[in-house]
Every structure is written in C-alpha cells, then in structure tokens.
Amino acid sequence: MQLLKEKLEALQVGKILINEPLKKHTTWKIGGPASIFIEPSSVEALQIAIEEIKKQEIPWFVIGRGSNLLVSDEGITGVVIKLGEDLAKFQQKDDRIKVGAGYSLIKLSTMMSKKGYSGLEFASGIPGSVGGAVFMNAGAHGSDISNILIKAHVLFSDGTFKWLENKEMDFSYRTSRLQSDEAICVEAEFQLKEGDKKEITAEMQKNKDYRRDTQPWNYPCCGSVFRNPLPHHAGKLIEEAGLKGYSIGGAQISEMHANFIVNKGDATANDVLELIQFAKNTIYNKFGVKMETEVELVGKR
Structure with a gap:
C-alpha cells in the first residue's frame, strides 16, 4: 500500500489519506478505515489513479456523498475513491x-x-x-x-x-x-x-x-433501508409488525418512519446489520414477504 501511495502522490491525482475513517464520509456516521482514501482532482486524475491501482492489482471502491451506504466496522481493504467537490x-x-x-x-x-x-x-x-x-x-x-x-x-x-x-x-x-x-x-x-x-x-x-x-433527518441515517416489495411498502410492513422504535445497540428503527434506521449516537455497522436481519425475519414470519435492502453493504466482514 505504501508503494501505491507514493506512486499516486507522484502522479498528483488529488488528496490521498491512509487509514481514513469512513464514518467521516457516510451519512450514517458509521464505518471503519480505508487502507488508502483518494479524492481525485478531476475525471482525468481519476482515470490515471485507476490505471495505477489496477497495475498494482489492488482492489478499489468508489463512494459519493456516502448516503445509501453501510461500511463495515472493519473498514475496506484497498483503495476507496471519493467523488467529491472536484468532480x-x-x-x-x-x-x-x-x-x-x-x-x-x-x-x-x-x-x-x-x-x-x-x-x-x-x-x-x-x-x-x-x-x-x-x-x-x-x-x-x-x-x-x-x-x-x-x-x-x-x-x-x-x-x-x-x-x-x-x-x-x-x-x-x-x-x-x-x-x-x-x-x-x-x-x-x-x-x-x-x-x-x-x-x-x-x-x-x-x-x-x-x-x-x-422522515428522521435529526439523526444520522442512510435514507430508506429496504426496497419496497411491491405492491407492498416496506415502511408500512415494518410498522404493522410493531417494529417502530425497536433498537439493537445504538441502531434504532425510526419512530418517525419505519423504513429508516437511525444512529442514536454510537451505532456500529454490526448493530445495523443485526437490526436489518431482525426486521427481515419478522416481516417474513408475519407476512410471508421477503425484504431486500436498498442500502449497499460494503467492507470486511
């Protein structure tokens, strides 16, 4: 990783950080570190960075503003590329x-x-x-x-x-x-x-x-957690199952909108994952409906 960092710095592709906590870059305020974190200065710089990352055969992942994203507590091994203000x-x-x-x-x-x-x-x-x-x-x-x-x-x-x-x-x-x-x-x-x-x-x-x-924007959240299992609506099913306000660790199914899971202050990715699985199991057992996440789950597990 050090060799890649030095090469990317020499290529002047943008901001480069080591072991950057991804909770700083997700709307849930959850997520472990990225081995290397890059914010490219342009599309051309992004292309140069990708060429070098591929040359060294290191895995990479792209994020934007970090909504709709759950990063594991262990973080992401490899390179995380943030498409930020320069893009x-x-x-x-x-x-x-x-x-x-x-x-x-x-x-x-x-x-x-x-x-x-x-x-x-x-x-x-x-x-x-x-x-x-x-x-x-x-x-x-x-x-x-x-x-x-x-x-x-x-x-x-x-x-x-x-x-x-x-x-x-x-x-x-x-x-x-x-x-x-x-x-x-x-x-x-x-x-x-x-x-x-x-x-x-x-x-x-x-x-x-x-x-x-x-919707509960007073707490960190990712947006809607589940896709609507049409013709049903995910939030309505979760509410009818009596899960509004249900918590695991620092993660809670919002009391305002049941298709939102909020970070009450110290939630981990594992808290959220357990809550997602609990909601899936409950909805299937009560209504026979399979729930699929809209949020993207990434990182080491």
Whole structure:
C-alpha cells in the first residue's frame, strides 16, 4: 500500500489519506478505515489513479456523498475513491445540463428550480450525489432519474470509461445496469423542461415539507433501508409488525418512519446489520414477504 501511495502522490491525482475513517464520509456516521482514501482532482486524475491501482492489482471502491451506504466496522481493504467537490462541475445549455458525479442532488434540484427548470422536483430531499443517484436510479414522488437522464459517463470495474445512453442503462425500480456491472457514474447529462418558476418552486417546497415532516433527518441515517416489495411498502410492513422504535445497540428503527434506521449516537455497522436481519425475519414470519435492502453493504466482514 505504501508503494501505491507514493506512486499516486507522484502522479498528483488529488488528496490521498491512509487509514481514513469512513464514518467521516457516510451519512450514517458509521464505518471503519480505508487502507488508502483518494479524492481525485478531476475525471482525468481519476482515470490515471485507476490505471495505477489496477497495475498494482489492488482492489478499489468508489463512494459519493456516502448516503445509501453501510461500511463495515472493519473498514475496506484497498483503495476507496471519493467523488467529491472536484468532480462536481456543472454546465448548462438551455434545458440540458451536464453535471459531475460529486454534485449534491439537493443542491442541483434547488438551483434548477430557482432558474425555472422542471424535472428535478422529486430530488429535493434526496441526500445523495448525482453519481449515486444514477447508480441507484434514485426517485421519489412518482419520478426518478431514468425520466430525465440523457446519458451517463461511466467508469467500469476494468478501469475503462464509456458514455452510455439512457436506453443502455437498464433502468428499473431503484436499479440500473451499473449495479450488475459494478460500474459508477462520473458525469451525467439531464434533459429538463423550462416551466413556471413559481409552480416549480412550490412543488419543490411541498416535497421538502413532506420529507421534513415524515422522515428522521435529526439523526444520522442512510435514507430508506429496504426496497419496497411491491405492491407492498416496506415502511408500512415494518410498522404493522410493531417494529417502530425497536433498537439493537445504538441502531434504532425510526419512530418517525419505519423504513429508516437511525444512529442514536454510537451505532456500529454490526448493530445495523443485526437490526436489518431482525426486521427481515419478522416481516417474513408475519407476512410471508421477503425484504431486500436498498442500502449497499460494503467492507470486511
């Protein structure tokens, strides 16, 4: 690892840290250290870093703003690459925008609504980055990323980059091709619509108010933990099973929204994993419904 660190520093690919605690970089405030942690200074620097990491045959993993992510207490062996502020470039040409993966989805939706462009109202309360939103086909309020994406600039696990059109992304509910291909979006182009600024901002505010009133953002959390097992809703099933407020260690099923697990201050990844498994078992035993996580589980176990 030391050799890789020295080589990456010589290549000037961006910020490089050793044994960086990943709880600093996840919205759950949970996660052990990364052997090497990199924040690339550009897409070009990211490509150079990947080439060197692959040359040394060291495993790597990419994160954005750290929502929808549970990192193990033991951390991640290898390299963790964070697509941060240096990969948050923004360009606009009329109703089309090109955005870096590190851009905040909430910030983007707010900015475009103020400019009078519609299409991102659904994203006003989603706490992730553009890259993560494309990866998960993030959505809410009856819409999702697949409705506005033109194409995505994608980094594949073999280190190659390619632009993929919307039809090549295999979008479905909270799913994209990037998950099965273990690939990550580094840039995205979106198609918006010019509209009435007052109507757009009113819709944005309604969505924000709904999230504030129904979801527990007063504690660290990752967003929704389980996919909705359609036609059922995960939160409703968990609530009907009487699990609201149920705790293991420092992790608790939110008393406000049952599809959220909150960190009450000292939760470990193992606490969360045990709580997830307990909820899965309870729902299956009571209702015969299999629950699948929406959150991504990574790291040593």
